[in-house]
Amino acid sequence: MDTDQFRSLGHELIEWIAAYRDHIGDYPVLSRSQPGEVAALLPHEPPLRGGQMDDVIADLERIVLPGITHWNHPGFFNFFPSNTDLSSVLADLVSSGLGPQAMNWQTSPAATEVEDVVMEWLRTMVGLPDSFSGVIADTASTSTFTALLCARERTSGFSQNGGGLQAERAPLVVYASDQAHSSVQKGALLAGFGAAHLRLIATDDEHALRPDLLEQAVEEDLAAGLRPCAVVATVGTTVSTALDPVAPIADLCERHGLWLHVDAALAGTAMVCPEYRDMWRGVERADSLVLNPHKWMGTGFDLSAYYVRDPEHLVRVMSTDPSYLRTTQDGLVRNLRDWGIPLGRRFRALKLWFLLRAEGVEGIRARIRRDVGNAAWLAQQVDAAPDWERLAPAPLQTVCLRHVPERQAGDEAALAAHNAAVVARVVAGSDYYLGTADLKGRLVVRVSVGSQPTEREHVAGVWEALQQAAALT
Amino acid sequence: MDTDQFRSLGHELIEWIAAYRDHIGDYPVLSRSQPGEVAALLPHEPPLRGGQMDDVIADLERIVLPGITHWNHPGFFNFFPSNTDLSSVLADLVSSGLGPQAMNWQTSPAATEVEDVVMEWLRTMVGLPDSFSGVIADTASTSTFTALLCARERTSGFSQNGGGLQAERAPLVVYASDQAHSSVQKGALLAGFGAAHLRLIATDDEHALRPDLLEQAVEEDLAAGLRPCAVVATVGTTVSTALDPVAPIADLCERHGLWLHVDAALAGTAMVCPEYRDMWRGVERADSLVLNPHKWMGTGFDLSAYYVRDPEHLVRVMSTDPSYLRTTQDGLVRNLRDWGIPLGRRFRALKLWFLLRAEGVEGIRARIRRDVGNAAWLAQQVDAAPDWERLAPAPLQTVCLRHVPERQAGDEAALAAHNAAVVARVVAGSDYYLGTADLKGRLVVRVSVGSQPTEREHVAGVWEALQQAAALT
Numbered sequence: 001m002d003t004d005q006f007r008s009l010g011h012e013l014i015e016w017i018a019a020y021r022d023h024i025g026d027y028p029v030l031s032r033s034q035p036g037e038v039a040a041l042l043p044h045e046p047p048l049r050g051g052q053m054d055d056v057i058a059d060l061e062r063i064v065l066p067g068i069t070h071w072n073h074p075g076f077f078n079f080f081p082s083n084t085d086l087s088s089v090l091a092d093l094v095s096s097g098l099g100p101q102a103m104n105w106q107t108s109p110a111a112t113e114v115e116d117v118v119m120e121w122l123r124t125m126v127g128l129p130d131s132f133s134g135v136i137a138d139t140a141s142t143s144t145f146t147a148l149l150c151a152r153e154r155t156s157g158f159s160q161n162g163g164g165l166q167a168e169r170a171p172l173v174v175y176a177s178d179q180a181h182s183s184v185q186k187g188a189l190l191a192g193f194g195a196a197h198l199r200l201i202a203t204d205d206e207h208a209l210r211p212d213l214l215e216q217a218v219e220e221d222l223a224a225g226l227r228p229c230a231v232v233a234t235v236g237t238t239v240s241t242a243l244d245p246v247a248p249i250a251d252l253c254e255r256h257g258l259w260l261h262v263d264a265a266l267a268g269t270a271m272v273c274p275e276y277r278d279m280w281r282g283v284e285r286a287d288s289l290v291l292n293p294h295k296w297m298g299t300g301f302d303l304s305a306y307y308v309r310d311p312e313h314l315v316r317v318m319s320t321d322p323s324y325l326r327t328t329q330d331g332l333v334r335n336l337r338d339w340g341i342p343l344g345r346r347f348r349a350l351k352l353w354f355l356l357r358a359e360g361v362e363g364i365r366a367r368i369r370r371d372v373g374n375a376a377w378l379a380q381q382v383d384a385a386p387d388w389e390r391l392a393p394a395p396l397q398t399v400c401l402r403h404v405p406e407r408q409a410g411d412e413a414a415l416a417a418h419n420a421a422v423v424a425r426v427v428a429g430s431d432y433y434l435g436t437a438d439l440k441g442r443l444v445v446r447v448s449v450g451s452q453p454t455e456r457e458h459v460a461g462v463w464e465a466l467q468q469a470a471a472l473t
Numbered sequence: 474m475d476t477d478q479f480r481s482l483g484h485e486l487i488e489w490i491a492a493y494r495d496h497i498g499d500y501p502v503l504s505r506s507q508p509g510e511v512a513a514l515l516p517h518e519p520p521l522r523g524g525q526m527d528d529v530i531a532d533l534e535r536i537v538l539p540g541i542t543h544w545n546h547p548g549f550f551n552f553f554p555s556n557t558d559l560s561s562v563l564a565d566l567v568s569s570g571l572g573p574q575a576m577n578w579q580t581s582p583a584a585t586e587v588e589d590v591v592m593e594w595l596r597t598m599v600g601l602p603d604s605f606s607g608v609i610a611d612t613a614s615t616s617t618f619t620a621l622l623c624a625r626e627r628t629s630g631f632s633q634n635g636g637g638l639q640a641e642r643a644p645l646v647v648y649a650s651d652q653a654h655s656s657v658q659k660g661a662l663l664a665g666f667g668a669a670h671l672r673l674i675a676t677d678d679e680h681a682l683r684p685d686l687l688e689q690a691v692e693e694d695l696a697a698g699l700r701p702c703a704v705v706a707t708v709g710t711t712v713s714t715a716l717d718p719v720a721p722i723a724d725l726c727e728r729h730g731l732w733l734h735v736d737a738a739l740a741g742t743a744m745v746c747p748e749y750r751d752m753w754r755g756v757e758r759a760d761s762l763v764l765n766p767h768k769w770m771g772t773g774f775d776l777s778a779y780y781v782r783d784p785e786h787l788v789r790v791m792s793t794d795p796s797y798l799r800t801t802q803d804g805l806v807r808n809l810r811d812w813g814i815p816l817g818r819r820f821r822a823l824k825l826w827f828l829l830r831a832e833g834v835e836g837i838r839a840r841i842r843r844d845v846g847n848a849a850w851l852a853q854q855v856d857a858a859p860d861w862e863r864l865a866p867a868p869l870q871t872v873c874l875r876h877v878p879e880r881q882a883g884d885e886a887a888l889a890a891h892n893a894a895v896v897a898r899v900v901a902g903s904d905y906y907l908g909t910a911d912l913k914g915r916l917v918v919r920v921s922v923g924s925q926p927t928e929r930e931h932v933a934g935v936w937e938a939l940q941q942a943a944a945l946t
Contacts, residue, residue, distance in 0.1 A: 001831045003491040006559040010487035013563055017570035018476040018483070031582050035806045038586035046594035050833035053560070060567065064823075067583025068573050079580070079797070082817075084572030086479040087526065090486055092569040094533065096773050097490035099557030100541050107552070109504050110540025113511035121519035138611060139815040149663055164667020166638045166645060182793035183816055190622055190790075190814065192665035194637020238797055294817075300569050301817055317663075320655035323911035324552070324711055324919065333508045341663065341814075342612040343656055344555075344767075344774055350537075358474040360523035424801075438796035446797065 001053070009053060016057055020065075021072070021086065025453070028430035029073040031066065038067040069433065074453040077434040077462055080238075080266050081371075081397070081450030084300030087358035091350035092300060102345040104325065105333035112336055115349035122305055122352065125361055126271035126291065129284050132307040135339040136348050140265035143290035143306040144232065145187035146318075146340060148174060150288065150308070151230035151259030152191055153317045160317070165192045172229035173197045173221050177209035177244055178440070179237040181263060197226070206393050207242035207439065209233065215252055222256075230259035235280040236267025239437045239446065240392035240400045243267075247282030254285070262286040265304070269296040270372070270396055273365050279395060296371070296397070296450050297364060299351040306340070314339060371397045371450040374459045378447060381463055387470075391444050400437075400444040403470040416443035418473060425469040432462045474526070482526060489530055493538075494545070494559065498926070501903035502546040504539065511540040542906065547926040550907040550935055553711075553739050554844075554870070554923030557773035560831035564823035565773060575818040577798065578806035585809055588822035595778055595825065598834055599744035599764065602757050605780040608812040609821050613738035616763035616779040617705065618660035619791075619813060621647060623761065623781070624703035624732030625664055626790045633790070638665045645702035646670045646694050650682035650717055651913070652710040654736060670699070679866050680715035680912065682706065688725055695729075703732040708753040709740025712910045712919065713865035713873045716740075720755030727758070735759040738777070742769040743845070743869055746838050752868060769844075769870070769923050770837060772824040779813070787812060844870045844923040847932045851920060854936055860943075864917050873910075873917040876943040889916035891946060898942035905935045 041063045071082045100108030102115065119134030137143045152165060155172050159165055165172075174188045178200040188198045199217045204210050218228045231253055233244040246262060253260040262283055268291020270276045283289060288308045294301040308314050319338035327335075337343045359367075379394040382401045392400040403422055408414040423436050423445055437446050445466065449459055514536045544555045573581030575588065592607030610616045625638060628645050632638055638645075647661045651673040661671045672690045677683050691701045704726055706717040719735060726733040735756055741764020743749045756762060761781045767774040781787050792811035800808075810816050832840075852867040855874045865873040876895055881887040896909050896918055910919050918939065922932055 001559040001563075003495050003559065005831075006494070006563065007487060007491045009563055010491070010566070011484055013566055013570075014480060014483035014487060017567070018480045020570065021479070022476050030579070033582040035578070035582070035802055036586070038583045039590050042587070042590045046591075046598055046829045047833050048835055050829075050831050050836040052830040052833070053827075056827070056830065064567075064571075064583045064587070067581065067586060068571055069579065069581045071572050071574060071580075079574075082572065082574060084569060086474040086476065086570075089566070089569040089572075090474075090479065090482055093483070093486055093490070093562070093566045094537075096557060096562040096565040097486075097493065097559075098537075098541055099544050099555065099562075099773055101544060101552075101555060101774065105508070106503070106542065107544075108540065108542045109506040109508070110511045110537045113509070113540060114515070114537070117512050117515045118519075125519055139817045141816045142814060145814065152665075159667060160662040160665070161668050163644065163669045164638070164662070165665035166641050167667055167669070168639050171636065171639045182795040182798065186791070186793050186814075189633040189637070190664075192625075192633070192638035194632060194640055195634050196636045196640070238795070300572055301574065301819060302815075318659070320659050322655040322711070324908060325655065329508055341615060341618065341659075342775075343614045344612045346775060354526075354529070356519045356523075357525040357529065358478075358523050360520050360525070362521055363523040435797060 005053060009056065012057060017089065024070055024072055025074050027070050027073065029070050029075040029433040030427055030430065031069045033067040038063060072452060074451060074455070074458045075432040075462065076451040077432060077447045077449065079435065080448060081296045082294060082301055083296060083298045083452040085298035085355050085358065085452065087354040088298065088300040088351040091354035095347040095350050098347065100347050102347050103337040103343055104327050104335045105329050106327040108347065111347040112334055114353060115336065116334065118349045118352040119305065121356065122293065123307065126268055127274065127277050128307065131284070131309050132289065133311045134305055134307045135336060137304040137306045137340055138302040139304050140263065140290045140292050141183035141186065142341060143304050144183050144261060144263055145190060146306060147261035147288040148187045148191045148230060150314055150317050154259060154313060155227060155229040170225055170227045171197050172227050173199060174230050175199045175201060175214055175217060176232040177201050177203050177234060179203050179207050179239060179242055180232055180234050181238045184232045184263065203242065207237060207240050209244040209249065211245060211248040211252060214249065218252065218256055228256055228258055230261060232261045232263055235262060235264040236396055239439050239444070241267060241396040241398045242392065243279050243395060246280050250282045250285035260286045262289045265290055265292045266295045267396055269293065270368055272361060273368050293352055298355050298359060298452065303348050303351055374456055375399050375449045377456065378459050378463055391439055391442060397449040399447045400439060401447065402443065402445050412442060419443055419445050421473045422466060422469045425473055426465045429465060432465055434462065478526060482529065485530060490562065497543055497545055498547050500543050500546065502543050502548045502906040503900055503903065504542045506540040511536060545925060547924060547931045548905040548935065549924045550905060550920045550922065552908065553921060554769045555767060555774055556769060556771045556925040558771035558828050558831065558925065560827040561771065561773040561824040564827035568820040568823050571820065573820050575820050576810040576816055577800050577808045578802050579800040581820065584820040585807055587826060588809065589807065591822045591825040592778065594829065595766065596780065599741055600747065600750050601780065604757070604782050606784040607778055607780045608809060610777040610779045610813050611775040612777050613736065613763045613765050614656035614659065615814060616777050617656050617734060617736055618663060619779060620734035620761040621660045621664045621703060623787055623790050627732060627786060628700060628702040643698055643700045644670050645700045646672060647703045648672045648674060648687055648690060649705040650674050650676050650707060652676050652680050652712060652715055653705055653707050654711045657705045657736065676715065680710060680713050682717040682722065684718060684721040684725060687722065691725065691729055701729055701731050703734060705734045705736055708735060708737040709869055712912050712917065714740060714869040714871045715865065716752050716868060719753050723755045723758035733759045735762040738763055738765045739768045740869055742766065743841055745834060746841050766825055771832060771925065772828050776821050776824055847929055848872050848922045850929065851932050851936055864912055864915060870922040872920045873912060874920065875916065875918050885915060892916055892918055894946045895939060895942045898946055899938045902938060905938055907935065
């Protein structure tokens, strides 16, 4: 595409995206597309000849938009708030337009050094000490997997440089709570520990990991001749934002020489507000930590921040040194290809830089406090409503609730079916998108607050919609 | 950022990127920035208050641009051609602006289904049979790592669901050539095989894997009680674009039940031209395959295409099924979170769609043929020049050459120092960026042709610059 065409279509697309965002609340938040409908609108064969850009916007309207679930919609209450502030959209445009590589320092010094600086900014913003060094990954799944690989290599004395994990004779064991994110299990399995060496420790009434049971499991594994290796503590679990107690877990990890990884993928953003930092007290003793600015903070996906206390260990696990990647600055600079799994890397740091310039730390704090306040308000409504109950504390922006009609009290299967039907009815209304989850055998309605345009009125709206649906179901 | 500000700055940035691309050849291709210079221009603290977007473009000019190495510059001959056609820049803008998630089908059906379709287009474009199913990953490193994890699980009978790789008693072994990319070694080590169970098989005079030595290594490992697991065959090695013979390797893999992964990260793009497909004859028998449209084809980074013959196996290795990720369409659709390591996924398929509309399959073919022709022309010049030699066949777009002054003939150390100095002198001139690599003990000057604006005159220019630098060194 030549630059004239780029200018012309680029300006049109800027207007198109702006109009989309201006009217995002008018779309059904969950796509109404049926399986196969989008694909059926696309040609069977790739275009043989180029120059077919005239209808691009018409095709985006006709083919793509009906198949979009609108994550930045004010009625989006499912999964996690994946806010894409418009400043980060422009940052991504610059990153794509320049098209540099952040794999080596030399392959674009600015891509590495802006990342150096914004990772330092982010570190101080969330109150982490300067003993941590940060790098950008794509997702928390990748960050947690990286942490487990590093833990494996520390405990095994760098088995990867010898016979590998398969040459270890006393199996290594990983621990997390039964509320840990699925990426912990996935990472442990992919890293080769095996499901038999992953202990999902029971949680307390607030769904937080019980350190006494963790200690017991570690002792039992030691007695059985196994080698405890790593603990993943979650600050803000996925289902209910439960807070594993980091400080006592860190005590235990230090006592037994275990790697401590803290998964604060969502909740890390809240730590921009000093008043919430007690939630992860002890975090400075973690070996590694993940928090995702693409969750809630406002930098569009993907921007996961991975912090470690021993970067030399990370580099030793991740580095290769082929001749064709050597540059004259090696040893003087960070070559970020050695800080993670992929070799090639986008210039993602721009997204955080632009967001912070546009919104400021104070702007982000104000939004986080608004969302936590809105979730607290919803929790109060649920607590005050007859026939409704809340199934977990709501320290952050997620409220786990359910409708308990008198006729079904105590019948878990009936309650699950009823509440799933209530949610399905609300979602069918197209104004709100929310989900359900299993919380230790009970189906909960999960209201995850925090989409950027979501105000109190929208939270009140979804609560009203839930009550109406419950009355009809 | 509100939409008014987005419109205003967005239009400015479209013009800024267009002007950058119009004048890209005027910049020094390799950034002249010194370590720490970019970082020193950024504030020590993150912006506390927002609304600081007025100087963004001035800051991009002052802070970022001097620190950019220009990958889309006509004088870029290093690493690989990471072309970012402007159509894919606009596609990325749309992806960022909509901000959907391609993790589940339901989380944006269009993101999954456009990916379904363009991965089918790409498959037919490079002549792969319909026994392959494709998915987009970030990089070839990740794709190859995924392949090795899948191989590990097939050979070990899903050890990850039991004791893990660490419970296996007969070690699994991985094979590749001594010219395989560093990501093969990295993937094998991270997957837990261990360096002691990675065999880098010697290559022939054309730097291609020798199947006879591979067979011998497999037999020796079997005799020693080890379990041969996977072979990575490279079509287009990184240093010299050598072509491992896929068909005989596939024979051997079938005989011994080994997983065959084909790394065609760069060369896969060439297969858009039917006349080059003989280079990967036998590829239809691979278990998995990676080719990177973000290399050479023109979709901006990151877009790595990973194809597998047994998607059910991939999903079985990669899937988790937590309650909070279940949707009503599960079983009817592809949930792409189960097709790779990360959970969250960008809507990257748009980049390939836009590129194909803009350039067409024929447009891409014409560019590939131009680049292969330019590389062949350079190879001819080198062959015809006294005191220069070519150290590898140049079937695609990379030419490995060196200057051999009479006084240094036969002295490998002196030749290495001399040619490194020649390259340093050329790069210091700021018109061309190229690198050196080790090719089985000999330092080669690597000229990787294929940046989108690179025409014959630029190839002639870098050749002229090399000759001048050699005369002065």
